[in-house]
Amino acid sequence: MWKYIKTLEYPVNIKKKDLRIAKYLVTQYGGSNGELAAAFRYLNQRYTMPDDKGKALLTDIGTEELAHVEIISTMIYQLMKDATLDELKKAGLDTHYAEHGRALYPTDANGVPFTIAYFATTGDPLADISEDMAAEQKARAVYENLLDLTDDPDVIGPLLFLRQREIIHFTRFKELYNEYKKKYKNKM
Amino acid sequence: MNFNDYYNYLNGYNDMNYMPNSNQMIEDLNYQSLMPNNMNTSNNQNNNIISTEEGFKRGNMFKNLYDEYKNLKPRKLTANSEREDMLMQIMEYNFAMIDLQLYLDMYPNDKDALKLFNTYLNNKKELTNMFEEKYGPLTIDSEVQRNNWLWDNSPWPWEVQK
Numbered sequence: 001m002w003k004y005i006k007t008l009e010y011p012v013n014i015k016k017k018d019l020r021i022a023k024y025l026v027t028q029y030g031g032s033n034g035e036l037a038a039a040f041r042y043l044n045q046r047y048t049m050p051d052d053k054g055k056a057l058l059t060d061i062g063t064e065e066l067a068h069v070e071i072i073s074t075m076i077y078q079l080m081k082d083a084t085l086d087e088l089k090k091a092g093l094d095t096h097y098a099e100h101g102r103a104l105y106p107t108d109a110n111g112v113p114f115t116i117a118y119f120a121t122t123g124d125p126l127a128d129i130s131e132d133m134a135a136e137q138k139a140r141a142v143y144e145n146l147l148d149l150t151d152d153p154d155v156i157g158p159l160l161f162l163r164q165r166e167i168i169h170f171t172r173f174k175e176l177y178n179e180y181k182k183k184y185k186n187k188m
Numbered sequence: 189m190n191f192n193d194y195y196n197y198l199n200g201y202n203d204m205n206y207m208p209n210s211n212q213m214i215e216d217l218n219y220q221s222l223m224p225n226n227m228n229t230s231n232n233q234n235n236n237i238i239s240t241e242e243g244f245k246r247g248n249m250f251k252n253l254y255d256e257y258k259n260l261k262p263r264k265l266t267a268n269s270e271r272e273d274m275l276m277q278i279m280e281y282n283f284a285m286i287d288l289q290l291y292l293d294m295y296p297n298d299k300d301a302l303k304l305f306n307t308y309l310n311n312k313k314e315l316t317n318m319f320e321e322k323y324g325p326l327t328i329d330s331e332v333q334r335n336n337w338l339w340d341n342s343p344w345p346w347e348v349q350k
Contacts, residue, residue: 006326007279008345009286010247011265011272015348057293064286074346144257157263164247167255168287175294 002063009067010161014078014154019091021150022079023109028146028162029072030106030114033138035162039065041119041135045128050184054125057176058132061169068165071158073104079155125184129177136170237288237304244280249287272349274319278326281312 028034042062049055080093080102088097095111106114119135122128143163150156236251243249245262267273288305295301320332324342332338343349 003327003329005282006342006345007275007282009279009283010244011276011279012346013268013349053293053296057290060286060289060293064290070345077346078348147257147260153263156260157265160257160260160262161247163257164254168248168250168253168290171253172290172294179294 002066008071008074009064010071010158012071012074012078012154012158014075014152016152016154017082017087018079018150018152018155019083019087019093021146021152021155022076023091023093024146024149025072025076025079025155026105026107027109028139028142029069029076029104031108031142032118033135033142034106034108034114035065035068035072035139036106036114037118038062038135038139039069040116041121042132044119045121045132048121048123048125048128050125050180054129054176054180057172061172064165064169068162071162075155075158076104125180126177129173129180133170133173133177136166136173140166140170237301240280240284240308243287244283247283249284250291268349271319271323274315274323278312278315278319281308281315284308285312 030036039062042058042065046055046058046062049058083091083093083102085094085097088094096105099105108114120128120131140163143159143166147156147159147163150159237243237249238246238251240249245265246254247262248254265276267276285305285308288301288308292298292301292305316326320326320330324330324338325332328339
């Protein structure tokens, strides 16, 4: 089970509203390489990991991804919350407003709603962990794209933090992959 | 020692005359050991694990895994209030524990890393108790709700802190 801690993993305090950035950033919430997909991917794959080490790592990274969903959601919320209708229209978020008002909704940057089809589970640990490694690299690349699109230090700070987390997660998945490759040679 | 003294001490404000009785406190090694900057990390095998302060800023506790993007430096973390400053210290230890946890999942026999994990855990627990006494619960099983329900009586993490 999970227990809520009433704090973010990393502080987010965005003073300047910026709908343009909010519109891009949402992809790390509900896009194919976003944090929601990451959390579900690992937490769903963990049941069929072949040993306790893999179960621990996927549980713990999946749990951290839930905290990243909260960081990204917080950023979007803070970037959008004081926007007037006129500003929403100008930023092209009138379509978002029509469906969701000022509420959050997990989509990619093009407004395509989140779908569980963004990830796979094969039940083959090497195949699943390979996907996880690729997912971390893709998320890192998207964070870099987002960093290229903003100059607000309040936005850059959390994006840099989250980008480092992708690097750490990739490294741990890779270590697990290499270990399984050796351990289950000829058996997988 | 009251909370403010403790808090100022943790944040290194002692040389700014925040503390009336600094001599007595400097002798108190328990408090010193809680200061992130004084944490002994040198017994780490390859000296690869950096300070909690720097690691939290970076989002990465491991020197050899840190990878900069286009020379962008981690944001300097500043707090706007005593509450936020105290909370940031807790978040710092919390983060260090998350990163070490993932490492220990892969390398459960690294006793140095385990020792560090437990140091951060103890520091976080102590700071959390002090924070919760003053600002309310961070988790629902906090013991500060003995007489009053306080869960909904403090800012939610997604609200901008002024």
